[in-house]
Amino acid sequence: MAKAERTKRRGRVEPGTKAQSRTAGKREVQPHAASKENIEQIEGRHPVLEALKSGRELNKILMAEGVEGGSANEILARAKERGVVVQRVPKAKLDTISVTRNHQGVLAYLAAKDYVDLEVILEAADRSPRPGLIVVLDEIEDPHNLGSILRTADGAGAHGVIIPKRRAVPLTAVVAKASAGAIEHVPVARVTNISQTLEGLKKAGYWVIGTDVGAAAMYHQVDMTGPVVLVIGNEGKGLGEVVKKRCDHLIRLPMIGHVQSLNAGVAAGILLYEAVRQRGSRS
Numbered sequence: 001m002a003k004a005e006r007t008k009r010r011g012r013v014e015p016g017t018k019a020q021s022r023t024a025g026k027r028e029v030q031p032h033a034a035s036k037e038n039i040e041q042i043e044g045r046h047p048v049l050e051a052l053k054s055g056r057e058l059n060k061i062l063m064a065e066g067v068e069g070g071s072a073n074e075i076l077a078r079a080k081e082r083g084v085v086v087q088r089v090p091k092a093k094l095d096t097i098s099v100t101r102n103h104q105g106v107l108a109y110l111a112a113k114d115y116v117d118l119e120v121i122l123e124a125a126d127r128s129p130r131p132g133l134i135v136v137l138d139e140i141e142d143p144h145n146l147g148s149i150l151r152t153a154d155g156a157g158a159h160g161v162i163i164p165k166r167r168a169v170p171l172t173a174v175v176a177k178a179s180a181g182a183i184e185h186v187p188v189a190r191v192t193n194i195s196q197t198l199e200g201l202k203k204a205g206y207w208v209i210g211t212d213v214g215a216a217a218m219y220h221q222v223d224m225t226g227p228v229v230l231v232i233g234n235e236g237k238g239l240g241e242v243v244k245k246r247c248d249h250l251i252r253l254p255m256i257g258h259v260q261s262l263n264a265g266v267a268a269g270i271l272l273y274e275a276v277r278q279r280g281s282r283s
């Protein structure tokens with residue numbers, strides 16, 4: 001990618017460049033509700049409903065199969081309005097998880113830290129003297145990996161981290177501890193659809209760079225001096241095919257030994273600090 005094609009600050013582009021069309025018009029990014037996780041749990045229909053009404057940050061609600069009507073329906077409606085995931089589970093599972101033994105078929109997890117809307121991350125990048133640097137995690141499941149990535153993202157000056165609402169670890173107490181305090185400083189947005197979010201980020205002027213063990217380009221061969229999104233895949237499966245198709249560039253890390261891939265947290269750290277290296281004193 002030629003540097004003349006790249007935005008150097010705040011998503012602005014030079015006239016006549018390929019990136020120009022990506023910044024034309026209003027940003028097309030999805031608004032997403034904020035949230036938090038398993039540092040504690042709330043049990044019972046009334047407590048969960050009141051938590052939703054008061055704006056408490058919920059990672060997920062578990063509702064027993066067959067529970068419906070009255071307050072259960074109101075919980076479902078308010079959860080949908082807030083963008084909180086509701087998962088139907090057997091009553092026996094709630095019996096096992098419950099601390100109070102009086103869950104009434106409903107249990108909610110609180111998050112360890114508030115999530116932010118995606119626009120908050122974009123606005124922070126716009127205000128920064130550095131080009132935007134955002135990390136997107138595609139179904140990371142290990143809380144220690146997420147915590148490590150948050151810690152490295154803070155060190156590298158990333159403007160935010162984006163995670164999916166489903167099939168991924170949320171902001172838990174374990175994540176908070178693994179981040180060594182970075183969770184308090186790195187904005188995290190939780191979105192419904194990673195693929196659509198990447199498309200919105202591209203329209204906002206960002207180049208999307210994903211990791212793939214089969215990629216032709218090495219990680220240091222792609223220009224990261226402009227606004228970029230670094231996409232890290234699941235610990236076992238890597239990036240999903242749909243997400244790969246949204247990437248402008250796929251890159252790989254050299255694997256000289258016997259193992260075929262690196263820990264997601266390590267891979268994220270290498271890419272983040274490659275961006276820092278390329279940007280030099282501006283970072």
